[in-house]
Amino acid sequence: MTHPDGTPVLNADGKQKIGHLERACPRLKERTHGSWYYAIELERDGTGRRKRAREGGFATQAEASAKAEEVWRASKAGVNVLSDETVSEFLARWLKKKKTELKRTTAHEYARDIELYLVPHLGALKMRDLRARHCQGLFDWIITDNERRVEHRAKVAELVEAADTASTAWRAAPTGNPEEKKERARRRAVWTAARDEYLTERKKLQRTTGPATMVSIKATLSSALGDALREELIGKNYAQLLALPKVTKPRALAWTPPRVARWKRTGEKPSPVMVWTLQQTAEFLDFIVDDRHFPAWHLVLFHGLRRGELAALSWDEVDLEEEVIHISEQLVSISYEVHEDDPKADSVRDIKLNRDSVMLLRAWREKQAGEREEWTAAGVPISAAANRVFTKEDGSVYHPQFFTDRWDRLGALSGLPPIRLHDGRHEAASMALAAGVAPKAVQAMLGHASLRMTSDTYQTVLPEMHAATASASLDLITAYRRAEQATKLGHASVEVTGGYQVQPARPEKAAEKRAMKRQRRRVA
Structure with a gap:
């Protein structure tokens, strides 16, 4: 602050006083001096107290006026315009x-x-x-x-x-x-x-x-x-x-021979999400049959378990008499730290086991008990935390990442084209749908909120399904033509091929042709 003669106004400590002169400023009439403020009276609050919005620093009166109008409209819309809370x-x-x-x-x-x-x-x-x-x-x-x-x-x-x-x-x-x-x-x-x-x-x-x-x-x-x-x-x-770029979910593709050949040549995957054909799946199962964790891979490929569900599965949730497992828990990894968590609402489910899964789990439980007896006899303390199904030899729980790493290792050793552990869910869905299982049942097995997600995201059309689809329409029209011609000709035999009819040769026409040939030979 300054006096009218330009000398500074001092505080008690001798420093120049700082403040807003507002209308008392002697240079107020200068166009380039100072800044514009607005001050508006807002609606009273519930106690009847007055509220006033005030802000300065605007270069022109028009800017201050526009801001005042914006604040007034926001206040009328119910916004607390007096709050100074930042986004952070x-x-x-x-x-x-x-x-x-x-x-x-x-x-x-x-x-x-x-x-x-x-x-x-x-x-x-x-x-x-x-x-x-x-x-x-x-x-x-x-x-x-x-x-x-x-x-x-x-x-x-x-x-x-x-x-x-x-x-x-x-x-x-x-x-x-x-x-x-x-x-x-x-x-x-x-x-x-x-x-x-x-x-x-x-x-x-x-x-x-x-x-x-x-x-x-x-x-x-x-x-x-x-x-x-x-x-x-x-x-x-x-x-x-907001307007954002469109998200296109990767389409699941099967490892057909041409795609396998390209992968061997370039090392590139046609899609982030790939599944094996039935032959490749059978080869993988044969290759890993002696792996210690074969029952776990069997559950992934035939019942679509996630790795977190696999790591958290407890024997208390396995009913081998009723041939059912109850999925009610999962282990999640956040910055590699493992936490117990509930699955999503639709992922809490019961899964009916196939006969091989039941047999494998029975054998696995016996093997696990034998391993623990050996470790106990050797004087090694056994961990029985949460009674998990898939554990280390000493009973300690696996990190969920272990299943991913082990799956990738086995896939590489098998020589088959790669698929991710999570793609095993795609494999389970594709095989079930190809086998004629109702889509709604597959949805329940995977724990999806909607049938559309099961069909659009997890259903891969395997080559075997392509072959059946390719011939289905042709077989339909062929059967129709055969029935139609049989009706017209009574008991006459009609050969129908490829949807087109092939009439049998008539006996009288054939006899005429043979007689004409003999006549031509006699004339010659």
Whole structure:
């Protein structure tokens, strides 16, 4: 602050006093001096107290007026325009509350999305100022940054190729006379520089944020803004107005001979989700029949268990007399830390076992008991935690990742084209549907919320089903033509092939042809 003559106004400590002169400022009439404020009277609260919204720092009166109108409209829509809570503060408060009611894996996904995406891009905004354009800007940035990451990955690929070329040139250089040694040293220096540049850029590699992850981020934001709307911190759930890239679920494909040949030639999988043919499945089962965990793989391939369900399965939930297992628990891995959790609501289910599964589980229980007796006799303490079905020899529980790693190892040793452990669920669904099991029964076995998910996501048309489908329509029209011609000709024999009729030769016509041939020979 200053006096009218320009001298500073001092506090008691001798420092210049700082404050807002507002209309008392002597330079107020200067067009380029100061900034504009707005102040509006809001509706009184429930106690009848006055509420006033005030904000400054606008360069022009028009900007201040537009902001005042925006705040007034938001207030009339029920938004608490006096709240100074930022997006970051709200999300922290919201996540703390949601953790008490969410599944552990869902809470982990929410925390990841908030930490990596929402707070860095929206956290500094006040909730009352958040708009759809800010939320859309986050996803526009993700799409643009993805392009940068793809370009950077291509650059790293070029750098590793250049480093390999430089390494080959250096190692191929002769080491005879001093000039050759000098050239070899120069080539090594080139290789060292290329290698260092590659290693530096490799550390900066980042995976692209795919459409599925964007959908997850949007879901987290939408859930948070839904609660913010109920708290009257915002006027709309802006996440519901976002435009995102379309998510196309990968289609499950079967390992047909041409696809296997291409995989052997290039090492590429035609789709992230692949299943074996019936022949390949039989070969895999024959190959792993002596594996210690064969009963577990049998449950995956024929009953569609998830790895978390496999790791959590307890003998208390296995009824071999009724030939049923009850899926009521799963083990989940979050940052490699294992937690017990309930399955999704529709995944709590009873699965009827086939006869081989019952036999294998009976034999496995005896084998497990024998192993524990041997360890006990050797003086090794036995862990019987939760009475799990699939455990180590000493009774301790496996980490869910063990089943994934072991499956991948067995698949590689078998020489068969690769499928993931989770693809075993696709295999179970495909074989059941190919065998004529009702889709609704397959849905219940897999624990899906809807029949559409079972049909669209997990049903792979195996080559054996293709062959049956290809001939079905032809057989239908063939049978129709055969019946139609039999009706017209009475008991006459009609041969029908490929949907087209082939009339038998008439005896009288054949006799006429033979007589004409004899007559022509006599004339000649």
